Amino acid sequence: MKKIGITVIKSAGFFLGWVIIASILPLSSSEEPAVWRLWAEIMPLLAILVFTFIFWFVEKKQVKLHLLDHPVKGILLGTVTGVVWLAVPVWIMYMAKCIHFGGMNSIKWFSVWMLAAFLNVIMQELLVRGYLYQMLRQKHNIAAAAVVTTGIFTALHGWAFEAGIIPVFNVLTMSLLMTAVLEYSGSIIAPIVMHFLWNGIGALILGGVSLADDYPSLLITTFTGNELLSGGVCGIEGSVIVFIVNLVLAALFIFLNIRKKSEPK
Template sequence: MQEVLVRGYLYQMIKNNYNIVVAVLISTGLFTFAHGGAFEAGILPVLNVITMSLFVTAVLEYTESLVAPIVIHFLWNGVGAIILGGVSLAEDYPHLFNMVISGNSILSGGSCKIEGSIVVLFMNLILMFGFVMAKKIRDKNL
């Protein structure tokens, strides 16, 4: 539902009425505030939510379809939280396993699990950058 509301409706409406920059800023802000638990957990989980929003928005722009962002969000919640139990910010999710990564808390996410890991931040940035560049290359060749 978050993807349908944020990127399927609000993002598209704002983009059509203003421009892509305004749409990205407002939809990312709303998406981030919808994940309020990240603010209680610290700056890295907040940055991970922001970069996740930017990543799935880049996927939306590249694919020109809401299906891909919905699938990505579903996989993050479904695999990361429900199956692996590796997402701690949504403690009300049931989970089959309880993934625990030990070691340096910046790499492992510490008590925030994968949502607090710098690895997630870098992966989001790499994937976002990849989709932005792929769209630019595709649009240039059209």
């Protein structure tokens, strides 16, 4: 019980400390929306970096963070998996005539918006699958780490609870998928790349993934037809197709992890 109590205190301190610090850091006074958003993503990222290394040093560096391990493998695996992860449901929705593209928006400083989305992804992954995940995994087990961090990841996407059961299941299975990819790749790089492709292409280009309200989208996209397939107002992230793809990919990486661990060293 003492071990569990210490873990609860560490987890709460890490998460709540980040929430408090991130909420009091100054925002930009820029009137340029892209610059304002970039600054708004930099502040919580800096906060999680500081908390990560503070807690890491408190642990006397005994918790292995796996932040930069296997970079080439992580980038390649994250890119391939991320493209498949997004392309398959979009293609199925397009073939089912649930998704329609009707022109393009003109976006000022598009690259800055992309950078902001990238920094947001790094922040989320460090918060969920960085120190906290590795501490829970190494002090307890993978199951405990996956359950706790998936709960936090889902809480960060609170909009899903207002949107319905399918969006909630999609967020849950997205987190489990990226955790399985983290375990297979051996570093946080692959989940970061996957997550960025999902948000960067899915939101800023396709307009079918939920980010902060001020993020623009390049394409004018509409979702019609059966809401179970089209996702309704949630777009891609509200579609049952995404749920199925998440489950299939998660099962694949869980199988690959089991096979990798069973191989003689």
